[in-house]
Each structure stands twice: as C-alpha cells, then as structure tokens.
Amino acid sequence: MNRKPSPDHLLLDQQLCFALYAASRSVTGLYRPLLDPLGLTYPQYLVMLVLWEQDGLTVRELGQRLQLDSGTLTPLLKRLEAAGLVSRQRRKEDEREVDIRLTDTGLALRDQASGIPECLAQCMQLSLDQMQTLRDELKRLTRQIQLSQRED
Amino acid sequence: MNRKPSPDHLLLDQQLCFALYAASRSVTGLYRPLLDPLGLTYPQYLVMLVLWEQDGLTVRELGQRLQLDSGTLTPLLKRLEAAGLVSRQRRKEDEREVDIRLTDTGLALRDQASGIPECLAQCMQLSLDQMQTLRDELKRLTRQIQLSQRED
DNA sequence: AAAAATTGAATTGTACACAATTTAATTTTG
DNA sequence: CAAAATTAAATTGTGTACAATTCAATTTTT
Numbered sequence: 001m002n003r004k005p006s007p008d009h010l011l012l013d014q015q016l017c018f019a020l021y022a023a024s025r026s027v028t029g030l031y032r033p034l035l036d037p038l039g040l041t042y043p044q045y046l047v048m049l050v051l052w053e054q055d056g057l058t059v060r061e062l063g064q065r066l067q068l069d070s071g072t073l074t075p076l077l078k079r080l081e082a083a084g085l086v087s088r089q090r091r092k093e094d095e096r097e098v099d100i101r102l103t104d105t106g107l108a109l110r111d112q113a114s115g116i117p118e119c120l121a122q123c124m125q126l127s128l129d130q131m132q133t134l135r136d137e138l139k140r141l142t143r144q145i146q147l148s149q150r151e152d
Numbered sequence: 153m154n155r156k157p158s159p160d161h162l163l164l165d166q167q168l169c170f171a172l173y174a175a176s177r178s179v180t181g182l183y184r185p186l187l188d189p190l191g192l193t194y195p196q197y198l199v200m201l202v203l204w205e206q207d208g209l210t211v212r213e214l215g216q217r218l219q220l221d222s223g224t225l226t227p228l229l230k231r232l233e234a235a236g237l238v239s240r241q242r243r244k245e246d247e248r249e250v251d252i253r254l255t256d257t258g259l260a261l262r263d264q265a266s267g268i269p270e271c272l273a274q275c276m277q278l279s280l281d282q283m284q285t286l287r288d289e290l291k292r293l294t295r296q297i298q299l300s301q302r303e304d
Numbered sequence: 305a306a307a308a309a310t311t312g313a314a315t316t317g318t319a320c321a322c323a324a325t326t327t328a329a330t331t332t333t334g
Numbered sequence: 335c336a337a338a339a340t341t342a343a344a345t346t347g348t349g350t351a352c353a354a355t356t357c358a359a360t361t362t363t364t
Binding site for chain 2: 009010011012014015016017018019020021022023024025026027028029030031042046049050052053065066067110113114116117118120123124125126131134135136137138139141142144145146148149
Binding site: 028029032059060063070075090094096097 | 315322
C-alpha cells in the first residue's frame with residue numbers, strides 16, 4: 001500500500017519534449033557535413049537564409065525572425081563578419097541599430113547552398129506533403145507556446 | 153535572362169529544420185520556470201528522467217539513451233553531483249565505467265517533478281492523441297536520420 | 305529643453321553540444 | 335603473456351543559447 005506505481009508521465013519515451021529535442025539535434029547533425037564545406041555552422045546557416053531572403057536587416061530584426069537574442073547573435077555575426085560573409089554597420093538614422101548586410105562573398109554562397117534542402121529532404125525520407133504537415137504542426141506548437149508565455 | 157528567381161527551397165519558413173529548431177527551443181523555454189524551483193536545467197531534467205526510470209546507469213548508457221556524449225554529460229553530471237542529486241563511482245567490475253546513482257535527495261525530487269508533464273501538456277494545447285502522433289512522427293524522423301547517417 | 309524612461313547592442317557569466325584528443329583500463333592478438 | 339587494439343571517461347576547444355547587466359542613443363515626460 002506504500003508502493004506507488006512509477007508515474008508513466010515521467011517516462012522519457014513518453015515525452016514530446018525529448019522527441020523534439022532529439023529530432024532537432026539529429027537534423028542539425030545531418031546539416032553538419034553539408035555546411036562544413038561552406039564554412040558555416042547550422043545557426044549561421046539560418047542567419048544566411050534570412051539574409052539571402054532579405055538583405056540589410058538589423059540585429060533586432062534578425063533576432064525576431066530567428067527567435068534569438070543579441071547575446072547569441074552578436075558573437076555569431078562577428079564570426080560571419082570575420083569569415084567575410086557579412087558586414088556590420090551602425091545605422092545612420094539610429095546609431096543604436098546595427099545593419100547586417102551580405103558581402104559579395106556572402107551573396108555568392110547562396111548558390112553553393114541551393115542544393116542543401118533537397119539533399120536533406122532525401123535523407124529524411126519524407127514526402128513533400130509529410131514534410132509540410134509536420135512543419136506546420138511544429139509552427140503551430142511554437143506559436144501556441146509563445147502565446148501561452150505572454151500570458152504571464 | 154540572367155536573373156534567376158529566388159530559390160523557394162531556401163526560404164526560412166519553408167524549412168522543416170527551422171520549425172524543429174524553433175519548436176525545440178520554445179518547449180525548453182516552457183520548462184524553464186517549472187524546473188527553476190527544482191534547481192534543474194532542461195538537459196539535467198532529462199538525465200533525471202532516465203535515472204528515475206532506471207537507477208545506476210553508466211555515463212555511456214545515459215549517453216545512449218539521450219544521444220549525448222561524455223563531453224556533454226561529464227560536466228553536467230558533475231553539476232548534478234555538486235547539487236547532491238547523484239553520485240559518481242567507478243565500477244568495480246570495470247574501472248573505465250562510471251556508475252551514476254541517485255542520492256536520496258535525487259530520488260525524492262521525482263515527487264516534485266511529477267506534475268510537470270501535465271502542466272506542459274496544458275500549455276501546448278494538444279490533445280493526448282495529437283501529442284502522441286507528433287511525438288511518434290518525430291521519433292520516426294530521428295530514427296530515419298540515424299539510419300541514413302550510419303550509411304556513410 | 306532637461307530628466308526620466310525606453311530601446312538596441314554588446315558584454316558577462318553559466319550551461320550545454322559536439323568534434324577531437326588524451327588517459328587509463330580492459331580485450332584481443334600474435 | 336606481452337604488444338596492439340579497443341573501450342569509457344575526461345579533457346580541450348569552439349560555438350551556440352540565454353539570463354542579466356551595461357552602455358549609448360533615442361523618446362517620452364514633466
């Protein structure tokens with residue numbers, strides 16, 4: 001009567017969070033050999049994706065897009081700058097803001113990256129449809145969590 | 153004729169990887185206020201989950217379960233030891249292996265953690281069924297990726 | 305307009321991740 | 335059995351994450 005059953009809810013394999021955490025690191029690992037030749041880490045690749053889509057954003061705008069703060073982005077962007085892929089310039093209009101722009105080298109790197117998404121899709125063995133569904137579920141989850149956090 | 157259209161495949165919002173990465177960090181963020189009172193970080197919580205399920209594993213076995221290597225686990229376990237939650241002992245049978253065991257404090261912490269999974273489920277606004285489906289899709293993805301990586 | 309509040313980056317400090325190397329213990333081989 | 339190979343942790347080094355603080359620039363208030 002003193003022995004309670006192990007609480008199933010605390011079993012690792014039951015956790016959605018761990019499935020997410022493991023899947024995320026696992027996917028990052030898939031990118032590594034593809035990004036190594038470009039001299040990029042995975043988070044750096046994400047920054048480049050944003051800039052290839054829209055060049056000339058501030059650190060704050062990049063942070064909003066990627067959900068990362070300056071503590072993460074500032075050193076990362078300095079590394080991209082050191083690698084010659086982006087430039088960092090204080091804005092004339094507001095000296096608090098720092099403008100991040102692709103260099104020619106940074107822009108040119110896009111061509112080398114263009115094959116990566118398809119390569120990844122292959123490895124994951126998901127149909128385009130399955131990928132979109134999963135992606136959209138994850139986006140919904142992220143949005144929901146961010147909503148629930150604003151309520152504090 | 154020299155202008156090619158922006159390759160849709162490189163758009164951030166198209167990326168499953170980013171949806172995963174964002175969702176994972178977002179969920180970890182949800183755990184933070186719940187784990188803070190227990191003095192645990194999220195990866196430390198995962199280690200505790202494993203030990204609550206099966207006590208007395210080696211670093212290697214913990215690593216297999218969580219897909220983490222000793223470079224991550226050794227310092228993490230030292231912090232758990234410093235917090236008085238686990239003990240680290242070389243195995244008599246094989247001095248290369250280090251046995252990780254819950255202390256009484258570590259075991260007792262399970263009760264304080266037992267409400268966390270339900271709390272999380274609430275925040276995520278997913279039915280039990282949706283959660284299981286998503287979790288299983290992610291597990292399948294992780295397994296698939298690990299298979300595709302062994303092929304190198 | 306001057307003081308107070310706000311904002312955007314940068315900095316500081318802690319804690320992962322993970323590749324690569326090192327060290328010590330055990331197994332396997334010649 | 336001794337040398338070589340293997341194995342498990344630990345260590346080293348780089349690069350995120352993220353909370354908290356600092357600093358400078360801009361806005362808002364009084």
